[in-house]
Amino acid sequence: MNQSTAKRSAGDVMLEARGMSKRFGEHTVLQDINLSIQRSEVVCLIGPSGSGKSTLLRSLAFLENYDDGEVFVEGELLGYDRARDGRRVRSRPSRLSDVRRNMGMVFQQFNLWPHLSVVENVMEALLRVRGMKSADARRLALTTLEKVGLAEKADAWPNRLSGGQQQRVAIARSLAMSPAIMLFDEPTSALDPELVGEVLQVMRQLAEEGMTMVVVTHEMGFAAKVADRVLFLDQGHIVEQGPPTRLFRHPQSPRLAQFLGNYLERNTLFEAAPAPNHVDD
Amino acid sequence: MDLTVLTEHASEIGSGFLVTLWTWGGGVLAGAIVGLIIAVIQLSAGPWVRGVLRCYIEVIRATPFLVQLFLLYYGGPSLGLSLSPMAAGLIGLGIYGSVYFAEIFRTGFTSIPRGQQEAAAMLGMTPWQIIWRVQIPQMLVLILPALVNFTTILGKETPVLSIITVPELTFVLTGIGAETFAYVETLLALCVGYFLLAELCSRLGQWLERRASRYLTQGVRQRGALKPRESAA
Ligand SMILES: Nc1ncnc2c1ncn2[C@@H]1O[C@H](COP(=O)(O)OP(=O)(O)OP(=O)(O)O)[C@@H](O)[C@H]1O
Numbered sequence: 327m328n329q330s331t332a333k334r335s336a337g338d339v340m341l342e343a344r345g346m347s348k349r350f351g352e353h354t355v356l357q358d359i360n361l362s363i364q365r366s367e368v369v370c371l372i373g374p375s376g377s378g379k380s381t382l383l384r385s386l387a388f389l390e391n392y393d394d395g396e397v398f399v400e401g402e403l404l405g406y407d408r409a410r411d412g413r414r415v416r417s418r419p420s421r422l423s424d425v426r427r428n429m430g431m432v433f434q435q436f437n438l439w440p441h442l443s444v445v446e447n448v449m450e451a452l453l454r455v456r457g458m459k460s461a462d463a464r465r466l467a468l469t470t471l472e473k474v475g476l477a478e479k480a481d482a483w484p485n486r487l488s489g490g491q492q493q494r495v496a497i498a499r500s501l502a503m504s505p506a507i508m509l510f511d512e513p514t515s516a517l518d519p520e521l522v523g524e525v526l527q528v529m530r531q532l533a534e535e536g537m538t539m540v541v542v543t544h545e546m547g548f549a550a551k552v553a554d555r556v557l558f559l560d561q562g563h564i565v566e567q568g569p570p571t572r573l574f575r576h577p578q579s580p581r582l583a584q585f586l587g588n589y590l591e592r593n594t595l596f597e598a599a600p601a602p603n604h605v606d607d
Numbered sequence: 608m609d610l611t612v613l614t615e616h617a618s619e620i621g622s623g624f625l626v627t628l629w630t631w632g633g634g635v636l637a638g639a640i641v642g643l644i645i646a647v648i649q650l651s652a653g654p655w656v657r658g659v660l661r662c663y664i665e666v667i668r669a670t671p672f673l674v675q676l677f678l679l680y681y682g683g684p685s686l687g688l689s690l691s692p693m694a695a696g697l698i699g700l701g702i703y704g705s706v707y708f709a710e711i712f713r714t715g716f717t718s719i720p721r722g723q724q725e726a727a728a729m730l731g732m733t734p735w736q737i738i739w740r741v742q743i744p745q746m747l748v749l750i751l752p753a754l755v756n757f758t759t760i761l762g763k764e765t766p767v768l769s770i771i772t773v774p775e776l777t778f779v780l781t782g783i784g785a786e787t788f789a790y791v792e793t794l795l796a797l798c799v800g801y802f803l804l805a806e807l808c809s810r811l812g813q814w815l816e817r818r819a820s821r822y823l824t825q826g827v828r829q830r831g832a833l834k835p836r837e838s839a840a
């Protein structure tokens with residue numbers, strides 16, 4: 327399905343977790359996570375609500391500081407430095423930024439900056455982080471916005487856009503920094519159903535261009551079509567993983583079978599229902 | 608009622624008015640700067656430093672400004688800190704104001720959704736850049752009413768400086784009153800003076816708020832390109 331898989335060469339590990347755990351107080355949210363993501367691989371994370379998907383994704387970006395184990399971004403330890411005495415200490419912000427310089431993230435709530443226009447949102451990091459000249463940053467921002475189909479909205483304010491458009495701006499903002507790995511945390515969950523498609527379309531295009539992607543999603547259709555590998559997370563454990571066809575058709579664990587069953591049931595219920603008439607407008 | 612007392616001392620009163628303006632402005636500026644620094648440190652510091660700042664804020668808030676000023680002015684020399692009345696007054700107002708400003712700024716910082724900082728951090732922006740480019744521009748708009756309100760309140764604390772002989776409006780006018788026995792006239796003049804100052808402040812505040820809210824809802828009035836959406840979201 328995904329042509330980009332061909333481009334992948336063995337041993338080209340972009341993102342790796344080794345024995346990673348995360349606790350919130352007494353509550354262990356992630357337990358002994360081992361995960362290795364290759365260049366151009368698209369990995370979808372699925373699982374019930376509260377299973378730790380967001381926490382896992384955020385730990386891979388060190389937006390949550392994991393407690394045990396290690397996370398490596400292109401071979402570099404993320405979030406911690408080794409002190410002289412062998413213990414580890416949290417990295418300084420500049421070091422942290424440096425390790426995740428090739429990593430982009432897209433959030434469920436878009437997190438655009440409302441006081442900046444669309445193009446300014448995309449330009450901001452180009453100016454402040456890359457140190458680009460204003461004209462160059464603007465040009466690159468516009469090119470990137472064009473890629474997500476929003477060049478004509480460049481001078482709009484984010485809160486005047488639809489959710490789908492805002493999310494595409496957020497993707498462009500991240501993309502403009504030319505990341506090698508992109509993390510998505512339920513990028514379409516805050517959207518009205520009719521706006522989901524346009525965002526998934528952009529993500530699919532990225533996948534086809536060979537972007538390494540980790541996507542937390544409830545869009546099973548997207549996972550089935552675009553993912554190289556699907557991880558099923560339950561109660562902080564990776565319970566099962568594999569290519570989407572195998573996982574969705576032949577789930578091994580009862581938990582996954584049940585989880586998928588819920589989805590299927592909901593979809594059939596939905597399809598069985600008569601098409602609603604639009605009487606309300 | 609004999610208002611000639613006031614015209615006879617017009618230049619003294621004028622200079623008192625200016626001193627009040629100056630101590631007020633200086634106190635607000637010092638308080639706001641220190642307050643902002645405190646708020647920023649509170650955002651990022653460890654529990655120890657935060658605890659110390661918390662203590663500072665609680666102590667200053669729980670004690671009267673007059674007592675703080677006395678301590679600074681009369682107690683200072685025994686700690687090797689001899690200040691002129693004016694310096695003590697400005698520093699005192701700055702310290703007193705700083706804790707209230709710090710609280711206002713802290714609320715401002717916490718009112719900006721965390722996700723916006725995370726997005727900025729993931730793009731490689733430094734903590735400073737996030738504060739200056741993402742948080743402060745947005746929160747200033749939100750906290751402006753509180754800032755204006757406290758600025759007015761701080762202005763009404765400036766008469767306390769008269770007690771350590773800072774030659775501000777209250778000091779000058781009560782002095783004239785005691786000299787000439789024209790108590791009513793001078794006190795009335797005081798009222799008018801502070802009313803004018805408060806009015807000035809509130810006008811300035813309203814003007815700023817109008818500008819700020821225009822800035823906040825700038826999406827409504829477009830710079831061209833965008834058509835307004837048909838329906839409100
Ligand atoms: N900041 C936090 N403090 C304490 N507990 C947290 C925090 N964030 C998440 N948790 C807990 O960790 C567990 C995993 O949460 P997480 O958000 O990772 O789940 P999720 O799989 O993303 O769920 P959803 O599908 O609802 O987004 C939950 O039990 C949640 O209550």
Ligand SMILES: [Mg+2]
Nearest residue numbers: 379380381512
């Ligand atoms: Mg989540």
